[in-house]
Every structure is written in structure tokens, then in C-alpha cells.
Amino acid sequence: MHRTPIDQLLIGAHTSIAGGVHHALIEGKSIGATTIQLFTSNQRQWKSKTISEEEALLFREIQEETKIQKVMSHSSYLINLGSSNPENLLKSREAFREEIIRSSALGLSFINFHPGASVGDTKEACLDRIVKSLLMMEEYVEDGQVRLLLESTAGQGSSIGYQFEELAYILERTQAKLPMGICLDTCHLFCAGYDIRTPQDWKRTLEEFDKIIGIQHLYAFHVNDSEKECGSRKDRHASLGEGKIGLESFKFLMSYSVTREIPKYLETPGGCPMWDKEIWMLREFGKNYTR
Ligand SMILES: [Zn+2]
Ligand SMILES: [Zn+2]
Incomplete structure (x- = not known):
């Protein structure tokens, strides 16, 4: 079986676009990243400017130079594709469409987004609105890039989206029409109640993921330790090894064949x-290989 050498394992961070989107690639390179996540615009504003042809060209040029792969956009925190407020829902759909257009112009691999929040409505209604919102994006992702x-x-x-069943519900209803997938955030997973502290915990959680969603739909990980306990449903990221998850978990994540x-x-x-330090540490963990 092919095993990727540690210097080629795709590990990075959410780098800054201050000074232009291409800057995130340069910052990534400077910390030893082989992949990065970025915002394609100011994530705190509804209005965003489009990516110019010059910006797109420069970005692609720098990406080739830095050899950074699988660049992922994190969509705006303002977006709620399941909003029960009609005005907010409209703005969210518009902003998500713009996000797809910007990410496509830059040639990005992934757009990571929070499914949505039900605020004052049922979970079921929210899930259905998320599905509907996503299906409206079909023509913008047609090239499948x-x-x-x-x-x-x-x-x-x-x-929404802390239980595998909810993610599966959305995926099942959209994947035939859209290129979809899952990004698991280790901090979120843990706080949602999926224990991942030991290899046994990880295996159990991944088996459950496979049973309910299907492991082939897993495309990315956000790697974060957690300040809060397992099942706390509180989202506070911590440096690796300084939270409640602990280094054993990240060692296994980097060495497990799956x-x-x-x-x-x-x-x-x-x-x-x-x-810089954490990327180096994760690469070192990748020296081990567990089946
Ligand atoms: Zn995350
Ligand atoms: Zn978080």
C-alpha cells in the first residue's frame, strides 16, 4: 500500500489574507504548511467584493510556487443556510453563492461551512431549509471543481450538524446533485460527545461515522484541542496537548491508515x-503507521 512521506502529508492552518488572498499561501509556506484554509473575503461583512482576474492569476501563480495543495475556504460565520428568518435566509444564500464564485475563481478545492442554526424553529424544518439552500447552488458548482x-x-x-445523523440527512439529499463532503473538527467532535482521546475511542467514533455517513465522504479535518469537556457542547479551541483531548489523540490521527x-x-x-511548531509535531507523529 502507498504510504505518503511525512513531508508530503497535507497539514496546514487557517492563515491570514491581510495584504491579499495570495498572502495566505505565503504565510502558509513560512510555517511549513502543505495546505491552508483561508477566508476569501472579510467574514464579518455581508457585502464582499469579487475576485479580480489579476488577483486570481496571482493566487494561482503563488500556489504553484509554494506547492500548497487542497486550499480550503472557510465560509462566512454570518451565513445560516437554515435560517427561519426570510431576510436572513435570502442574504445567506446570496453570500454562499458569492463564496462559491470567489472560491471557483481562485481554483480552491474545498469550501468548508457550518450547516446552520435553527434559532426559534424546529431542527427538522432547519435541516430541510439547509437542503433546499444547497440545491439552489447546483449551477454554480457544475464543473465539480x-x-x-x-x-x-x-x-x-x-x-445543526453536531450529530452524524444530521450531517447524513443533508448529505443524502444533496450528494446526487452537488459535490459534497464532510470536514470533521476534532474539538467540535469531542464537545458534541464523540470521544476521541484514545485509539480505541477514535476507532469507535470512525466506525460510527462510517456506519451513519460513510467514511468515503470524509475529506478534511480541523485539528484543534478543546478547552471544554467531552459532551459539553461548548466550542473553545485549545493548542494541541493543552486541552482535554490530549496528544495521544493527535498521534493516532496522524498515524492511522484511515x-x-x-x-x-x-x-x-x-x-x-x-x-509552525504544531505542524512540525503532527508531521513527526506521521512517522508512525497504524493499520
Ligand atoms: Zn473548525
Ligand atoms: Zn470551533
């Missing part, structure tokens, strides 16, 4: 100096 990844959430407040080659993006506190 950019894949839409549902991010597993911590289940904070009324947010998860080793899947792209990984850090969203831990501390910025570049910390990510």
Missing part, C-alpha cells in the same frame, strides 16, 4: 509561531 464540505459542529446553542492522508487544518490559538 470545488467541493462543499459540511463542518461537524460542537452543538452550541441551536447549531485518517493519516486526509488534509488537516489547524485552527488553534497562538497564530503562526504556534502553528
Whole structure:
């Protein structure tokens, strides 16, 4: 079986676009990243500007130079594709469409997004609105270049997507029409109640994922430790080894044949100096190989 050398394992972080989108690639390269996640615009504003031809060209050029692969966009936190407020839903769909257009212009591999929140409505109605919102995007993803990844959430407040069943519900109803997939966030997974502290815990959680969603739909990991306990449904990221999940979990994630080659993006506190160390550490963990 082909085993990727550790220097080629896809490990990176959410880098900054201050100074232009291409800057995220340069920052990624400077911390030893082989992949990155970025925002394609200011994530706190509804209005966003389009990507110019020059920007797109420059981005592709720098991407080739830095050899950074599988670039992932994290969509705006304002977007709620399951919103029960008609005005908010309209704005969310519009903003998500724009996100797809910008990401496609840059030639990105993935758009990671939070499924939505039910705020004052039932979970079922929210899930159906998310499905409907996604199906409206069909013509924008027709070339199949950019894949839409549902991010597993911590289940904070009324947010949807912390149980595998919810993610499966959305996936089952959209995957025939759209390039879909899942991004598992280790902190969210843990806070949602899926224990991943030991190899046994990880195997049990991944088996459950496979049974309910299907492991072939897993395209990415957000790698974060957690300040809060398992099942707390509180989303607070911690540096690797400094939270309640602990290093044993990340060692296994990097060495297990099922998860080793899947792209990984850090969203831990501390910025570049910390990510530099964490990327190096994760690569070292990748020296081991567990079947
Ligand atoms: Zn995340
Ligand atoms: Zn989070």
C-alpha cells in the first residue's frame, strides 16, 4: 500500500489574507504548511467584493510556487443556510453563492461551512431549509471543481450538524446533485460527545461515522484541542496537548491508515509561531503507521 512521506502529508492552518488572498499561501509556506484554509473575503461583512482576474492569476501563480495543495475556504460565520428568518435566509444564500464564485475563481478545492442554526424553529424544518439552500447552488458548482464540505459542529446553542445523523440527512439529499463532503473538527467532535482521546475511542467514533455517513465522504479535518469537556457542547479551541483531548489523540490521527492522508487544518490559538511548531509535531507523529 502507498504510504505518503511525512513531508508530503497535507497539514496546514487557517492563515491570514491581510495584504491579499495570495498572502495566505505565503504565510502558509513560512510555517511549513502543505495546505491552508483561508477566508476569501472579510467574514464579518455581508457585502464582499469579487475576485479580480489579476488577483486570481496571482493566487494561482503563488500556489504553484509554494506547492500548497487542497486550499480550503472557510465560509462566512454570518451565513445560516437554515435560517427561519426570510431576510436572513435570502442574504445567506446570496453570500454562499458569492463564496462559491470567489472560491471557483481562485481554483480552491474545498469550501468548508457550518450547516446552520435553527434559532426559534424546529431542527427538522432547519435541516430541510439547509437542503433546499444547497440545491439552489447546483449551477454554480457544475464543473465539480470545488467541493462543499459540511463542518461537524460542537452543538452550541441551536447549531445543526453536531450529530452524524444530521450531517447524513443533508448529505443524502444533496450528494446526487452537488459535490459534497464532510470536514470533521476534532474539538467540535469531542464537545458534541464523540470521544476521541484514545485509539480505541477514535476507532469507535470512525466506525460510527462510517456506519451513519460513510467514511468515503470524509475529506478534511480541523485539528484543534478543546478547552471544554467531552459532551459539553461548548466550542473553545485549545493548542494541541493543552486541552482535554490530549496528544495521544493527535498521534493516532496522524498515524492511522484511515485518517493519516486526509488534509488537516489547524485552527488553534497562538497564530503562526504556534502553528509552525504544531505542524512540525503532527508531521513527526506521521512517522508512525497504524493499520
Ligand atoms: Zn473548525
Ligand atoms: Zn470551533
